Amino acid sequence: MxxxxxxxxxxxxxxxxxxxxxxxxxxxxxxxxxxxxxxxxxxxxxxxxxxxxxxxxxxxxxxxxxxxxxxxxxxxxxxxxxxxxxxxxxxxxxxxxxxEESGPAAWDDESFGVRFAFFARTSSPNRVRILEGRRSRLEERLENVRQATLRGRERVDAYTQELQRHGLESVEREVRWLSDLIDRERNGGPASDQKDQAPPETPPGQAAAGE
CATH class of the missing domain: 1.10.10.10 (Winged helix-like DNA-binding domain superfamily/Winged helix DNA-binding domain)
Known part of the structure; x- marks a missing residue:
């Protein structure tokens, strides 16, 4: 070491x-x-x-x-x-x-975007594990934020509600993007070959909800 x-x-x-x-x-x-x-x-x-x-x-x-x-x-x-x-x-x-590491540290908010930038240098099975881990983390975060939003809806003003809605939509877009990447990896093609698939507006590793 x-x-x-x-x-x-x-x-x-x-x-x-x-x-x-x-x-x-x-x-x-x-x-x-x-x-x-x-x-x-x-x-x-x-x-x-x-x-x-x-x-x-x-x-x-x-x-x-x-x-x-x-x-x-x-x-x-x-x-x-x-x-x-x-x-x-x-x-x-x-x-x-x-x-080649694919544990929780590989898909946390700080490191996921960096690892994704260098995905070409790791194996496809490893890429799938990291993408699935990232998606699971965001799905869990989405559920927690949705529940918190419902509980606190009556106590916040319209601007706070709009900010919460924007955050939820940003994470939902990243979840859909991750699901598409996972499907393409499993089908044997590198994600970068797909030119018509735009990344989420909120960059990977910068999820807006629940930060």
Missing amino acids: TASRERRITPRGAALELAVLGLLHDAPMHGYELRKQLIALLGWGRVLSYGTLYPCLKALVKGGLIAADEDPDALVRGRRNRIVYHLTAEGKDYFAQVM
């Missing part, structure tokens, strides 16, 4: 680490470019500061999952030193190991 894995880490921190490893799996990057790619991946208005990113990178370097080297091109051009991060062999193995 690496040093990075021995420390305690929050679900959001674990999701950020997985996103970093997944992006560096494709190509080495400077911190600036990596931050841009992470914002695009995590997205939906979430701001990722360097004060959050660089401690994460430092921990991954310390754990041996990524390496940090000076950019030789920057030195040739006479610019200040720039660090390029790349995945190590241990990092590739660890990323593959995590992507």
Whole structure:
């Protein structure tokens, strides 16, 4: 076990680490470019500061999952030193190991969207297990929120009711989207081949109801 894995880490921190490893799996990057790619991946208005990113990178370097080297091109051009991060062999193995996990942590609100972004790097049976787990969690959440809404309907105003309705509809859309993905995975085709299927308006991992 690496040093990075021995420390305690929050679900959001674990999701950020997985996103970093997944992006560096494709190509080495400077911190600036990596931050841009992470914002695009995590997205939906979430701001990722360097004060959050660089401690994460430092921990991954310390754990041996990524390496940090000076950019030789920057030195040739006479610019200040720039660090390029790349995945190590241990990092590739660890990323593959995590992507094959399909327990509750794989479909929670923090990590599901990141895992879904890298679904091509895991097996179809594993994808189905994660999608089913996510759907079950949202269905349970829907039922709880519906019951709470019915019990409190007389105590809230019209704007609160409208917000609750919007939240329920957002989660219902994600449940339908997940069901469609599960059906297509079981039929043997990668979900990304279906161009006519739009994702839910509320992004995966950002369910509006019951947050």
